[in-house]
Amino acid sequence: MSLRYAILGLLSQRSGSGYDLLKRFEGSLAHVWPATQSQVYSELSKLADGKFIEVVGQGTRHRTDYAITAAGREELRSWLAEPVIDHPRSASLLQVFLLSETSPEVAKAHFEALRAAAAAQAEELRHLEETVTWDDSAADRYGRLVLRYGILRAEADARWAEECLVTP
Amino acid sequence: MSLRYAILGLLSQRSGSGYDLLKRFEGSLAHVWPATQSQVYSELSKLADGKFIEVVGQGTRHRTDYAITAAGREELRSWLAEPVIDHPRSASLLQVFLLSETSPEVAKAHFEALRAAAAAQAEELRHLEETVTWDDSAADRYGRLVLRYGILRAEADARWAEECLVTP
């Protein structure tokens, strides 16, 4: 259900085509709510059917630009009014939970892999934080908070994995 | 795909019926990999078809007990040999990302809700840590590490939400 709102949110910042949205997903939302090409296009069709977005222009190639409608903005706002609490699944933690089925060596390799992945992620996000040119719009302010969350989390994950390595 | 391994993992610790497994999901795996009743039963059928588990007894009512087979253990181990790296979606962070569409009041309420939820989660997990009677088996050792992860994460989430509240 959230993809719908991710798209409405991006379109409310700026109109664009499915292709545009995909690029913008990659650039900013990839770490929060990844979406595939086929998903984006089919969701756009549904949103257009429901009058939450509308076609505002046909460009070159088969490009179709969409803009959010008043109804779409309302839909987005009403979703944002109710904070969602995640209960994410974690295949990674599931593996840790079951590590007793393997040897201590495999377990050690496991934590090392987790530590490395978390450290790389933290590094990637810190780099992103430095290279993005932030303006002082509200959108960017919240974007920064999300990015900061990602960094803190990745750093905490790396510390935890390290702890697991040393306390056997 | 992970549900398969969650079930194999639980069955490798102890044989049991679908109903048993559901209870054990609630008790321990709920925060890592929740599963519904219908999912568990249909996955059990598939695993039995593939000879990864086998029926070891019919109890009273329609109870059917399963045990993991050698092939099942091998399947589980080969999954554990390759660390999985999560890229979880977060509807909650998506909302934060889009908060510029709302008023500062809604945004504030949002962070307060996130803080409260994270604090409650941390409290719940700390309580769990204290009440569970741990033995010094390998399984329990890893279970504790996972629980510790959950606590650290919930605490970090709460701190982050607080930070967001004070730095507007």
Add this chain to the structure above:
DNA sequence: GGGACCATGTAAGTTGTTACATGATTAG
């Protein structure tokens, strides 16, 4: 005998993944 709990199953619908297919335009 009736309510609580044990125990399994099915069916419909949604969301997400992967792969394939097609065509248009631009840059070199």
Add this chain to the structure above:
DNA sequence: CTAATCATGTAACAACTTACATGGTCCC
């Protein structure tokens, strides 16, 4: 002209959710 990129769409499948349906057994 041809390779890269732009741009959209469809089809098949896997995973997950929700709801409904059914029956057995225990205990008061």
